Amino acid sequence: MKRAKFKKEALMLLPLYLFTLVFIVGPLVYMVILSFLQRAETWGVTSEFTLKNYLDILEPVYLQTFAESFKLAIISTVLIMLIGYPFGYFMAKLTAKWKKRTMMLLMIPFWTSSLIRLYGWIIIFRANGVFDKMLMGLGITDAPLKLLYTYPAVVVGMVYALLPFMIFSVYSSAEKLDWSLIEAARDLGASRIRAFLTVTLKLTLPGLLSGVILSFIPSMGLFFIADILGGNKVVLVGSLIQNQLMKAHNWPFAAALAVILTILTSVMIALYRKLSGVKDLEGIV
Amino acid sequence: MKNKTYLPNIYLGVILLLMYVPIVLVILYSFNESKISSVWDGFSLKWYEELFRDRSLFESLRNSIILGVASSCAAAVIGTLGAVGSSKVQMRGKGVMEYISTLPIMIPEIILGMVFMVFFSLIGLPFGMMTLIIAHTAFCIPYVFMLVKARLVGLDKSLEEAALDLGASKIRAFFDIVLPLIAPAIASGMLLAFAMSFDDVIISVFVTGVDSNTLPLKIYSQLKTGVTPKINALCTLMFVATILLCGLSILLGREKKPKKPAENV
Amino acid sequence: MDEILELRGIRKAFGGTPVLNGIDLTVQPGEFITLLGSSGCGKTTTLRIISGLETPDSGTVLLEGADVTHAEPNKRGVHTVFQNYALFPHMTVEANIGYSLKIRGVKKPEIKSRVREMLELVQLEGFEARMPGELSGGQRQRVAIARSVIDSPKVLLLDEPLGALDLQLRRMMQVELKRLQKKLGITFIYITHDQEEAINMSDRIAVMRDGLFEQIGTPNEIYDHPKTAFVARFVGSANILHLGGKCLAVRSEALDLKRGGEGYLTGVVREKTFAGGMLRITVDTESCGELVASRHGIDSPLAPGDAVGIAWADGAAVEVEP
Numbered sequence: 001m002k003r004a005k006f007k008k009e010a011l012m013l014l015p016l017y018l019f020t021l022v023f024i025v026g027p028l029v030y031m032v033i034l035s036f037l038q039r040a041e042t043w044g045v046t047s048e049f050t051l052k053n054y055l056d057i058l059e060p061v062y063l064q065t066f067a068e069s070f071k072l073a074i075i076s077t078v079l080i081m082l083i084g085y086p087f088g089y090f091m092a093k094l095t096a097k098w099k100k101r102t103m104m105l106l107m108i109p110f111w112t113s114s115l116i117r118l119y120g121w122i123i124i125f126r127a128n129g130v131f132d133k134m135l136m137g138l139g140i141t142d143a144p145l146k147l148l149y150t151y152p153a154v155v156v157g158m159v160y161a162l163l164p165f166m167i168f169s170v171y172s173s174a175e176k177l178d179w180s181l182i183e184a185a186r187d188l189g190a191s192r193i194r195a196f197l198t199v200t201l202k203l204t205l206p207g208l209l210s211g212v213i214l215s216f217i218p219s220m221g222l223f224f225i226a227d228i229l230g231g232n233k234v235v236l237v238g239s240l241i242q243n244q245l246m247k248a249h250n251w252p253f254a255a256a257l258a259v260i261l262t263i264l265t266s267v268m269i270a271l272y273r274k275l276s277g278v279k280d281l282e283g284i285v
Numbered sequence: 286m287k288n289k290t291y292l293p294n295i296y297l298g299v300i301l302l303l304m305y306v307p308i309v310l311v312i313l314y315s316f317n318e319s320k321i322s323s324v325w326d327g328f329s330l331k332w333y334e335e336l337f338r339d340r341s342l343f344e345s346l347r348n349s350i351i352l353g354v355a356s357s358c359a360a361a362v363i364g365t366l367g368a369v370g371s372s373k374v375q376m377r378g379k380g381v382m383e384y385i386s387t388l389p390i391m392i393p394e395i396i397l398g399m400v401f402m403v404f405f406s407l408i409g410l411p412f413g414m415m416t417l418i419i420a421h422t423a424f425c426i427p428y429v430f431m432l433v434k435a436r437l438v439g440l441d442k443s444l445e446e447a448a449l450d451l452g453a454s455k456i457r458a459f460f461d462i463v464l465p466l467i468a469p470a471i472a473s474g475m476l477l478a479f480a481m482s483f484d485d486v487i488i489s490v491f492v493t494g495v496d497s498n499t500l501p502l503k504i505y506s507q508l509k510t511g512v513t514p515k516i517n518a519l520c521t522l523m524f525v526a527t528i529l530l531c532g533l534s535i536l537l538g539r540e541k542k543p544k545k546p547a548e549n550v
Numbered sequence: 551m552d553e554i555l556e557l558r559g560i561r562k563a564f565g566g567t568p569v570l571n572g573i574d575l576t577v578q579p580g581e582f583i584t585l586l587g588s589s590g591c592g593k594t595t596t597l598r599i600i601s602g603l604e605t606p607d608s609g610t611v612l613l614e615g616a617d618v619t620h621a622e623p624n625k626r627g628v629h630t631v632f633q634n635y636a637l638f639p640h641m642t643v644e645a646n647i648g649y650s651l652k653i654r655g656v657k658k659p660e661i662k663s664r665v666r667e668m669l670e671l672v673q674l675e676g677f678e679a680r681m682p683g684e685l686s687g688g689q690r691q692r693v694a695i696a697r698s699v700i701d702s703p704k705v706l707l708l709d710e711p712l713g714a715l716d717l718q719l720r721r722m723m724q725v726e727l728k729r730l731q732k733k734l735g736i737t738f739i740y741i742t743h744d745q746e747e748a749i750n751m752s753d754r755i756a757v758m759r760d761g762l763f764e765q766i767g768t769p770n771e772i773y774d775h776p777k778t779a780f781v782a783r784f785v786g787s788a789n790i791l792h793l794g795g796k797c798l799a800v801r802s803e804a805l806d807l808k809r810g811g812e813g814y815l816t817g818v819v820r821e822k823t824f825a826g827g828m829l830r831i832t833v834d835t836e837s838c839g840e841l842v843a844s845r846h847g848i849d850s851p852l853a854p855g856d857a858v859g860i861a862w863a864d865g866a867a868v869e870v871e872p
């Protein structure tokens with residue numbers, strides 16, 4: 001009787017497990033296998049085992065892409081942190097009514113299609129666009145800066161797209177903060193800065209780290225931002241994978257790139273768990 | 286606090302304002318008579334007229350809606366069943382399976398898109414609506430699963446037991462008690478999933494077919510090649526739809542406020 | 551009279567930790583029986599096994615003579631009033647109370663009228679359309695009871711139903727529950743850790759400890775003739791004395807203290823405290839450790855440090871198993 005009961009309810013897990021096995025585990029395993037296969041002369045792959053794809057990544061041109069991609073991700077993440085942390089922190093100190101309102105105001109751009117927001121930046125950055133007009137109008141510059149299709153434009157686009165994740169993460173851990181702890185630290189003679197560093201920062205670290213991951217990982221893959229705001233000038237690992245897949249048709253190499261990116265991502269998440277002692281990413285849903 | 290400063294509030298205000306600047310510009314220029322977005326030639330609705338004449342845009346809008354509805358519904362069924370099942374069954378490997386099933390929102394989208402592309406061509410699935418729905422369902426499931434699971438954790442177990450105790454069968458107790466109580470979580474999960482699906486570019490780029498252009502893909506290709514203010518008009522309409530959806534989700538998320546309980550017995 | 555419920559040798563363990571170690575119990579129809587014990591003694595598990603929400607590892611549950619050990623909870627005709635009431639928060643009071651009838655396919659107008667009767671019974675007329683969230687604790691309690699008795703179950707199980715209420719309300723509800731039980735004639739199996747409540751309401755009390763019944767009997771039997779030292783201590787807060795190789799239970803109010811006098815024992819007064827309308831005098835003895843004597847009133851001529859002789863009337867000491 002007990003046995004039968006057990007089986008009946010386990011059936012509910014069947015769709016999820018089947019889907020996960022077939023459409024998540026399957027493709028991921030195939031990606032790993034593919035990364036060790038040889039590219040065929042014209043189309044597709046041969047079933048020969050090779051490490052060539054991984055060795056290819058070590059070529060300077062690709063290594064540089066990784067380095068560039070990392071650099072962009074780091075710059076964006078640092079900026080996101082600098083802008084987003086104070087935002088989340090101050091927001092947590094608002095009254096309940098204003099917290100709700102601010103959250104609303106944050107949710108609207110967050111839910112707005114990323115392409116619409118991206119398009120707004122095109123309008124701003126294009127030659128003789130809003131930004132140029134403003135600078136020239138103020139007399140700061142006297143010729144259009146032509147910021148569209150430059151590195152800074154891509155950074156702005158990344159920061160703009162990913163900032164909400166940092167804010168939500170920091171906010172959700174700052175919200176849980178017991179403010180009396182900070183007062184206690186101040187009471188015990190800690191300076192304002194010291195109290196912040198030893199108490200506030202430490203307690204909101206899980207949120208901050210989760211925000212870092214939520215902005216760092218996507219910023220290596222958001223190829224369409226680099227594409228639209230950076231023209232061909234900025235190549236991300238993501239763009240490289242896409243090119244290898246869709247244009248060069250070198251699938252095994254794209255797979256090898258993806259495997260490396262996955263490993264980097266997993267290492268970061270594992271590191272996060274170790275550092276913060278939290279299992280789920282804060283503020284992810 | 287002695288020296289109350291308004292600096293933090295000003296900071297919050299400025300950042301929020303900056304977030305809206307690009308959106309406001311898009312809306313503003315959708316009413317611009319001129320084709321060049323840097324020149325203001327007066328108010329006009331002509332881009333909206335042109336938009337409504339563009340059949341291919343409507344085609345892709347239709348595709349996007351079908352895709353979003355299909356994948357968020359599939360995710361609602363699979364994710365809800367999975368979350369409820371997982372709350373009742375204890376077995377080995379459960380944690381690992383759950384972790385893997387939430388991977389699609391943890392790993393970079395680009396990787397997800399790429400593995401789907403190579404996998405679908407391996408098993409010979411023709412690229413089109415079907416592959417789009419499968420791929421989108423994959424990243425929609427975690428939203429429903431995680432939200433429903435969180436709701437179930439907060440759900441008083443004795444409610445279901447009370448229903449069984451009062452004579453309900455297990456299935457009846459699920460539909461009478463558990464389902465209505467987790468419905469808000471399912472709905473917000475679906476809404477989130479729909480929004481993600483409706484906005485997705487990266488994964489769709491890899492798994493779409495020739496006749497299954499979605500709206501974001503269409504906008505993406507136009508942004509890359511050449512833009513007409515028609516896109517502004519479209520974006521404005523989408524923004525309005527977003528606000529409506531946002532309002533809907535707030536309505537869904539609002540719990541019925543109980544009247545003050547009477548203290549007398 | 552045939553038993554309505556019988557438990558035979560029920561054992562249950564959770565993850566290797568035994569909770570019930572072979573309990574036997576027979577309950578007569580219309581009886582009010584209380585399972586009394588401190589938390590973790592297995593009383594809630596016993597209840598859940600009777601209701602079918604838990605299956606025993608071994609042993610048999612008989613309802614009106616039929617083996618229901620493995621029957622689903624919805625096939626038993628036994629209802630439970632849960633500790634937290636477990637009212638369905640998304641249903642009105644009317645829908646909550648009428649739920650069991652609705653499942654049975656009773657027609658709507660009939661459900662409506664039966665619900666109204668029930669609300670009258672628990673004195674909540676006119677509350678049909680309220681949501682559980684709009685009710686006070688005591689009102690929720692009444693709704694939970696009405697919901698459980700509307701289809702006249704064979705046995706009603708109550709899991710510390712008064713635990714969440716304040717003292718005054720508890721006293722009121724004790725009286726009311728007893729009245730309800732008499733009126734409906736339903737068998738009540740009641741769980742509590744409060745001995746006063748158990749004594750006030752029950753026809754019989756089963757004192758539980760570590761997954762076993764220490765003693766089952768009427769409140770008088772339990773109070774006056776405790777079988778074990780545990781029961782004596784738990785039910786009547788008696789002093790346990792080891793004298794002449796025997797284990798004796800003597801109630802605190804039966805202890806007679808005489809300054810410098812003679813008695814079965816001698817000791818020294820340590821402290822006096824006033825609690826629950828009684829003065830409690832703690833005495834240290836050499837042979838039996840700490841004893842407590844209680845008196846009416848708020849003070850006594852005895853002072854801490856006084857040497858006293860301790861005596862008690864014949865028959866006040868009951869021999870118990872240690």
